[in-house]
Amino acid sequence: MKILFIRHADPNYEKDSLTEKGFREAELVTERLLKESPAAVYVSPMGRAQKTAKGYLQKTGIKPTVYPWLMEFIHDVTFPDGRRQIPWDLMPDFINRNPELYDLKKWYLNPLMQTGSIKEEYDKVADGIDSLLSKHGYERNGMIYKVNKANSDTVMIFCHFGVECVILSHMLNVSPVLLWQGFCCAPTGITTVYTEEREKGKAQFRVSAFGDISHLYAADEPPSFSARFCETYDNMEQRH
Secondary structure (H helix, E strand, C coil): CEEEEEECCCEECCCCEECHHHHHHHHHHHHHHCCCCCCEEEECCCHHHHHHHHHHHHHHCCCCEECHHHCCCCCCEECCCCCEECCCCCCHHHHHHCHHHHCCCCHHHCCCHHHCCHHHHHHHHHHHHHHHHHHCCEEEECCEEEECCCCCCEEEEEECHHHHHHHHHHHHCCCHHHHHHHCCCCCCCEEEEEEEEEECCEEEEEEEEEEECHHHHHCCCCCCCCCCCCCCCCCCCCCC
16 A cells, blocks of 8 residues: 655645645646546645645546544644744754653653643544554554555545654654654655555555655756755744
8 A cells, every 4th residue: 555645835824825836836746646546535624735636636536535633733832931832843952851752652741742732632643544544454453554455555645744744653653753853844745655564464654755846856846945944043044
């Protein structure tokens, strides 16, 4: 089985839509995805994901399934200074002082994560992806998946960076903070995940590509800076 996670195109967050550049990116990722023959397509209910998927769905006539748990993981935590924000894009010094955030069994016990309903919301997403995978023949069993129906189907999921990291962290058994902090998926980046059934009836998932934007490079469309931060502290033209 192959799963393609597609992050939405360059976003206009205020309107929950796409920028002019984002609409160009959506057209380019559509052409890339037309090479696939998915057994099912799943889409976040949020506007920017819906608009990214729209062109592909119109050209193929595929009717997607929309799941609320695929919306962006916008569940805030409260910092000591009273700031409320999403639980990622944390500062390096904070990570250095809270190493348990990278621990699979301890990340959600960190005092910062305890200021919000992070673990509860994480579990909703984990249950959602497990239910989806079960429909396609793979049932969660501890840290792996029981193979009820082995297949080579392709499944597409149009969603968001934050929730994609939550899903992958559950499938791969790692802390989501590691992915939130250490990986960047540019708009329309495609992440490819395959099953591996090396023992009969027992499967794990392996990421073969994360945030692939070769479709943008092929069209000379520069990738968006969205999801990235300054390469150097002194570069005031890039966000800090």
